[in-house]
Amino acid sequence: MTQALPPPPRKDPQKRTPASARPPEARSRAAMGLTVAAAEGRFALQVCAECGTVQYPPRDACCGCLGTDLPWQDVSPDGELLADTMIRASTKQFFRERSPWRTGSVRLDAGPTVICHVHGDCARHGRVTLWNKLDRSGQAVLIAVPPERTPLMQDDPILRAMSADPKHRRVLITDGRNPNALALVKSLQGAGAATIYVGESETWRPYPHRAALEASDVEFMPLDVTDAASVKRMAAEYGGKVDILINTAMFLRPGGAMARGDTSFAQQEMDVNYLGLMRLAQGFGPGMCARTGDGVNSAVAWVNLLSVHALSNDAGFGCFSASHAAAYSLSQNLRADFRTSGLRVMNVFTGPTEDDWFQALPPPKVSHNALAKSVVAGLQDGLEDVFCGDVARDVWERFNRSPKVLERETTMGVDGA
Known part of the structure; x- marks a missing residue:
């Protein structure tokens, strides 16, 4: 059984911070479909449109009929663990640092037999479920886990290496004024976060949930x-202590370009929603990237809270949607910038939330608790894109x-x- 993950020892400031090592990242173009599914938390394989064969590993042609129409479809992740072994020596630095590493072969109910990582709680020759996860290089890997959740399941070293679990980690919430801040704090504390920092602008100005925070x-x-x-000053003081950054800074006003008499609100939206993200990345990014190999509480994730209309503009909040579209594009650039370090960028897309500025909109709306739970679940599952609420999922599907x-x-x- 998996042992409880102990809190990290106090760090010796005189010792060198370990450099980050990444697992092998070379993948074929055909295999990128598996990575896309992993980023969204789905288990999907190629299914031949001509003969129905489910195949793995991904190929450019069907292994059964040589057909080339191979759409990715969600399939059953259940199977049987045929054999397993412990890897104790590897040519790759990532695995040498984490040995022994359990791997094995699983015969899926859907047909293929796959070589995958194996969770420590899986019984030999027993039933397992495959999870499609992103590793530190940002590529998809398959992990066999028990069909039923076990105590301390997330503390398994393999799962820990593939996720951004807040347990024993220090989290920065960039704007405590955001109505979701209090719910985020409670959810992160429930997930075992060691320390939570909350940013405040204009500290002299009160806000409703300040006392609760x-x-x-x-x-x-x-x-x-x-x-x-301000960002540089705080990054210099706290940048080496932040393991997960959750950007909650947001400026929101309704209306599109024609509905506004000038560009003042649009400038503020871009200054906070887009340029604010850039300032945070320039300030905190280097320090977090330097600590992605720092043991139990290494830096692991950068989280952006975005409107789902960053994907397609909502006319009622046109300029706000445009600022989030810019932030979404910047988040994709951050994935490229953070790639060599293994720091993960997770975007959480939502529809209307229970905020004053969305009061006139009809339900369904996303509650603060639902958003906070989605953020924590996304971190624990190691996702890149999370769609919170019915509206966000509907927009994404369309x-x-x-x-x-x-x-x-x-x-x-x-x-x-």
């Missing part, structure tokens, strides 16, 4: 994402089917999201 045993820091000096149709629905008055 104080009572939650968090550490406040003066952080204003619109002020480069965007995948046809971005142009979705654009027409959201801009021409057709009943949409």
Whole structure:
């Protein structure tokens, strides 16, 4: 059985911080479909459209009939562990640092037999479920886990290496004024976060849940994402202590370009939602990237809270959607910048939340607790893209089917999201 993960020892500041090692990342173009599914938390394999064969590893042609129409489809992840072994020596630095490493072969109920990582709680020759996860290189890998969750399951070294679990880690929430901040604090504490820092801009100005945050045993820091000096100052003081950064800074006003008399609100939206993210990345990014190999509480994740209409503009909040589209594009750039370090960028997309500025919109809306739970679950599952709420999932599904149709629905008055 998996042993409880002990808290990390106090770090010796005189010792060198270990450099980050990444697992092998070379993949074929055909295998990228597996990575796409892993980023969204799905288990999908190629299924031949001509003969129905489910195949693994991914190929350019069907292993049964040589057909080339191989769409990716969600299939059953259940199977039987045929054999397993412990790897105690490897040519790859990533695995040498984490040996012994359990691997094995699993025969899926869907047909293929796969070589995969094996969770420590899996019984030999027993039933298992395969999880499709992203490793530190950002590529998909398969992990066999017990069919039923076991105590301390997330503490397994293999799962820990593939996730961004908040347990024993220090988290920075960049804007405590965000209505979701308190729920995030409670969910992160419930997940075992060691320390939670909460940023505050204009500390003299009160806000409703300030007292509740104080009572939650968090550490406040003066952080204003619109002020480069403030970000640099806090990054210099706390950058080496932050393991997970959750960017909650947001400026929101309704209306599109024609509905506004000037560009003042649009400038503020871009300054907070887009340029604020850039300032945070420039300030905290280097320190976090340098600590991705730092043991139990290494830096692991950068989280952005985005409107799902970053994918396709919502006319009612047109300029706000545009600022989040810019932030979404920047988050993709951050994935490239963070790639060599293994620091993961997770985008959490939501529809309307229970905030004052969305008051006029009809339900369904995303509650603060639901959003916080989605963030923590996404970190524990090691996801890149999380869609929280019915509206976000609906927009994502329609965007995948046809971005142009979705654009027409959201801009021409057709009943949409």
